[in-house]
Amino acid sequence: MTKAALARTDGLQTVTSDDPVVQVRDICKKYGNLEALRGINLEFQRGKLTTLLGPSGCGKTTLLKIIAGLVPATTGEIRVNGRAVTGPGPERAFVFQDFALMPWATVLRNVGFGLELRGVESVERNRIACRYIEQVGLAGFEDKYPHELSGGMRQRVGIARAFAVNADVLLLDEPFSAVDEQNRRKFQEDLLQLVELEKKTFIFVTHSIEEAVYVSDRIVLLSPRPGRISRVIDPSIDRSASPDEIRRNASYLDVVEEIWQGLRQYAE
Amino acid sequence: MQMTASPAKIDDALGTSKKAPATVGAGLRRFADEWRSFWVVLSLAILFGAWEIAGRVPISYAFPTFLETLSAFGEMVADGSMIRAYFLTLQPLLLGVAISALFGIGLGVVMGLSEKAEWLLAPVFIVLQAAPMAALVPLVTFVYGIGLTAKTLAVVMLALPVIVLNSYKAVRHVNPSLVDMCRSFQGTRLQQIFKVIIPDASPVLFAGLRLGIAAGFIGVMLAELLITPTGIGDLITYHRSVANYAHMYAAVASIIAVSTLTLAGLQYVETHFLRPEKRRK
Numbered sequence: 001m002t003k004a005a006l007a008r009t010d011g012l013q014t015v016t017s018d019d020p021v022v023q024v025r026d027i028c029k030k031y032g033n034l035e036a037l038r039g040i041n042l043e044f045q046r047g048k049l050t051t052l053l054g055p056s057g058c059g060k061t062t063l064l065k066i067i068a069g070l071v072p073a074t075t076g077e078i079r080v081n082g083r084a085v086t087g088p089g090p091e092r093a094f095v096f097q098d099f100a101l102m103p104w105a106t107v108l109r110n111v112g113f114g115l116e117l118r119g120v121e122s123v124e125r126n127r128i129a130c131r132y133i134e135q136v137g138l139a140g141f142e143d144k145y146p147h148e149l150s151g152g153m154r155q156r157v158g159i160a161r162a163f164a165v166n167a168d169v170l171l172l173d174e175p176f177s178a179v180d181e182q183n184r185r186k187f188q189e190d191l192l193q194l195v196e197l198e199k200k201t202f203i204f205v206t207h208s209i210e211e212a213v214y215v216s217d218r219i220v221l222l223s224p225r226p227g228r229i230s231r232v233i234d235p236s237i238d239r240s241a242s243p244d245e246i247r248r249n250a251s252y253l254d255v256v257e258e259i260w261q262g263l264r265q266y267a268e
Numbered sequence: 269m270q271m272t273a274s275p276a277k278i279d280d281a282l283g284t285s286k287k288a289p290a291t292v293g294a295g296l297r298r299f300a301d302e303w304r305s306f307w308v309v310l311s312l313a314i315l316f317g318a319w320e321i322a323g324r325v326p327i328s329y330a331f332p333t334f335l336e337t338l339s340a341f342g343e344m345v346a347d348g349s350m351i352r353a354y355f356l357t358l359q360p361l362l363l364g365v366a367i368s369a370l371f372g373i374g375l376g377v378v379m380g381l382s383e384k385a386e387w388l389l390a391p392v393f394i395v396l397q398a399a400p401m402a403a404l405v406p407l408v409t410f411v412y413g414i415g416l417t418a419k420t421l422a423v424v425m426l427a428l429p430v431i432v433l434n435s436y437k438a439v440r441h442v443n444p445s446l447v448d449m450c451r452s453f454q455g456t457r458l459q460q461i462f463k464v465i466i467p468d469a470s471p472v473l474f475a476g477l478r479l480g481i482a483a484g485f486i487g488v489m490l491a492e493l494l495i496t497p498t499g500i501g502d503l504i505t506y507h508r509s510v511a512n513y514a515h516m517y518a519a520v521a522s523i524i525a526v527s528t529l530t531l532a533g534l535q536y537v538e539t540h541f542l543r544p545e546k547r548r549k
Contacts, residue, residue, distance in 0.1 A: 068452055069452075070448050070451060070452060087451075088451055088452045088453070088454055089454065090454060092452075093452070093453070094448075094449070094452040096445050096448070096449060097445075098445050100443070100445040100446050100448065100449035102446065102464065102467065102468070103468075103545055104467050104468075104470075104542075104543050104545055113449075113453065113463075114453040116463075117450065117453045117454065117455040117456075117459055117463070118453075118454070145545035146545075147545060165453060
């Protein structure tokens with residue numbers, strides 16, 4: 001009961017904030033009798049990084065795929081830039097948990113694939129692809145094939161591909177879950193730089209509390225079975241400090257602890 | 269396939285079991301890597317050596333040595349009977365394999381993409397694949413006589429179901445996240461099929477094609493042995509009937525060699541033209 005009330009007030013707060021790029025209205029999703037998501041209302045602010053965080057089975061990836069237009073919602077509506085959408089669109093780009101790189105294509109072709117599908121001619125396409133390959137730190141790897149790269153490098157290809165189509169909103173589905181811990185931290189730092197540089201809206205799904213607190217402007221906590229919004233938290237961490245200072249910062253650690261207290265009831 | 273698998277094993281055995289001095293071991297391994305064809309030749313030499321010995325023992329009066337078979341082969345090439353036989357055998361084979369590849373991959377891909385096509389066609393091909401086709405070949409003769417049509421049909425009957433079912437499975441097992449990726453970048457259905465689904469399915473498509481061609485060889489031999497003795501089938505039947513065993517074995521071995529080389533050639537085409545990343549291992 002109290003949780004529902006909390007969700008309601010948080011929902012009201014988000015409605016009042018200005019310039020939402022993605023609006024999620026009354027989204028419900030059922031798979032047969034299984035209720036995956038119930039009554040999701042959310043707004044995502046332009047230029048911010050919002051994280052969907054929750055235990056497994058809370059429907060966070062399903063919600064992200066509904067926003068991407070890859071999975072149809074049972075009821076409810078997604079609005080992007082004020083317009084209702086039913087399928088994938090050029091203003092959204094998706095980064096996949098398993099990278100979804102074409103094994104038969106080089107890094108260059110993989111990064112330019114979104115543009116290739118749009119019919120951008122090859123000189124222009126390769127020019128754009130090269131720029132983003134360099135931006136994610138893969139310069140020199142243009143002619144390699146995915147199996148020649150490490151997991152972390154493969155996901156950089158996936159991120160470069162999403163950047164190359166110049167979408168307003170980047171949807172990242174647990175992008176670092178298949179990357180080892182050392183690279184994961186480096187990745188999170190690089191992601192923050194890219195957010196700074198590209199001024200795009202990021203919607204990020206993760207099950208790592210530390211990762212969520214470290215990278216997010218706002219964290220949406222989901223609770224499982226059926227997936228609902230249980231809380232919305234704005235970590236408001238000073239990002240001008242160095243990564244190591246942030247990770248030792250008291251307010252960072254407080255937020256991590258606070259979220260953990262909220263989620264521990266779902267731990268098995 | 270067998271031939272390429274065995275040298276790797278030999279290589280492994282050398283690399284792990286023998287604790288030779290590092291330089292010799294490394295040298296051997298480098299030799300094995302650089303001269304892969306050497307191991308194929310070695311493997312064949314062992315096979316032919318064993319054949320020669322078995323022929324000389326002899327294990328059976330009707331079993332010629334390798335060298336006898338080889339000279340019989342030379343004789344048949346020289347007198348033109350082998351070339352005439354292949355001219356006859358290759359017609360229904362090429363025709364049948366081409367028809368099966370074209371329709372097999374086409375139907376299989378359509379079945380993989382559309383559930384309606386799957387419901388309509390899958391049961392037919394599952395039954396056809398399970399049916400003992402050799403038993404149906406005489407029926408083909410009954411309906412289509414003893415000409416090229418009947419023999420081509422025999423090839424198609426054996427090759428088509430294998431190719432259809434493998435192509436269908438290939439499309440069904442395409443990585444769903446690649447398809448999602450294509451959708452998320454607003455790829456059209458046609459782009460999805462030709463830029464993602466078919467390339468991702470191609471290893472299994474080609475595996476099906478290889479199995480189908482192997483089945484096609486079985487089909488053409490069945491046709492030539494059961495319908496009318498022509499081509500290589502005739503050479504085998506004739507030389508058996510006059511107890512020319514070396515010539516009979518030469519005909520049998522030659523069709524096996526042609527079949528193996530065809531499949532190896534297909535694999536070469538696949539790795540060199542369609543899946544460039546497989547070349548770099």
